[in-house]
Amino acid sequence: MELLELLKEKISSSTYPIALTGSEITLASGIPSFESNYLGYSLNEILSLEFSQKNYAIFLQTCFLISRWNKKKPNIFHNTLKKLDIPIITENIDMLHLKAGSTNVIQLLGNINDFICTKCSFTVPFYNTNKYFKNDNIPYCPVCNSPIKLNIILRGESCLNFNHALNEVYRADTLLVLGSNLERWPINKLVKIAQKQGSRIILYESDI
Numbered sequence: 001m002e003l004l005e006l007l008k009e010k011i012s013s014s015t016y017p018i019a020l021t022g023s024e025i026t027l028a029s030g031i032p033s034f035e036s037n038y039l040g041y042s043l044n045e046i047l048s049l050e051f052s053q054k055n056y057a058i059f060l061q062t063c064f065l066i067s068r069w070n071k072k073k074p075n076i077f078h079n080t081l082k083k084l085d086i087p088i089i090t091e092n093i094d095m096l097h098l099k100a101g102s103t104n105v106i107q108l109l110g111n112i113n114d115f116i117c118t119k120c121s122f123t124v125p126f127y128n129t130n131k132y133f134k135n136d137n138i139p140y141c142p143v144c145n146s147p148i149k150l151n152i153i154l155r156g157e158s159c160l161n162f163n164h165a166l167n168e169v170y171r172a173d174t175l176l177v178l179g180s181n182l183e184r185w186p187i188n189k190l191v192k193i194a195q196k197q198g199s200r201i202i203l204y205e206s207d208i
């Protein structure tokens with residue numbers, strides 16, 4: 001059965017289904033696993049607050065490497081969810097749901113499009129950061145002179161849009177989970193809340 005028909009069937013009895021997506025659905029677009037090695041460390045290790053504070057140069061270099069994911073294209077999972085036209089809560093930072101044309105997308109962990117200041121709200125597209133580098137090879141904010149970084153949420157930082165995601169979970173009667181191992185807070189918390197209120201949780205597992 002085609003993925004679209006399969007998922008349609010799974011949510012057919014729902015009045016307000018929503019999707020929760022994680023990194024495994026992006027592998028088919030050529031985005032590497034977070035376990036894979038970057039500059040001697042796994043992405044999981046590098047994208048944490050603690051690591052970024054201790055090894056800023058490696059962290060920054062990795063930010064530029066992963067910002068190249070902006071050339072990747074949506075795959076069958078993103079395109080199918082677009083056709084289902086249901087709200088999507090995602091822990092992915094690659095913006096592939098938006099590229100597929102989905103409009104109701106809640107990005108819990110930011111995205112790879114922009115660099116933001118670590119202190120103020122200055123934001124600049126990643127491809128425009130060159131002019132902000134100083135002699136130490138770190139880009140600085142032109143407004144407050146603090147380092148700027150890729151606009152993604154690191155382990156150890158609070159996620160974005162949590163209340164928005166929570167409102168969708170409260171409203172939903174079905175949670176369709178694709179490609180998330182449900183390990184990371186707050187994704188796991190959202191699922192627990194959905195379970196507690198009696199929502200149906202559908203874990204889509206296949207050869208993703």
Ligand SMILES: [Zn+2]
Nearest residue numbers: 117120141144
């Ligand atoms: Zn600033």
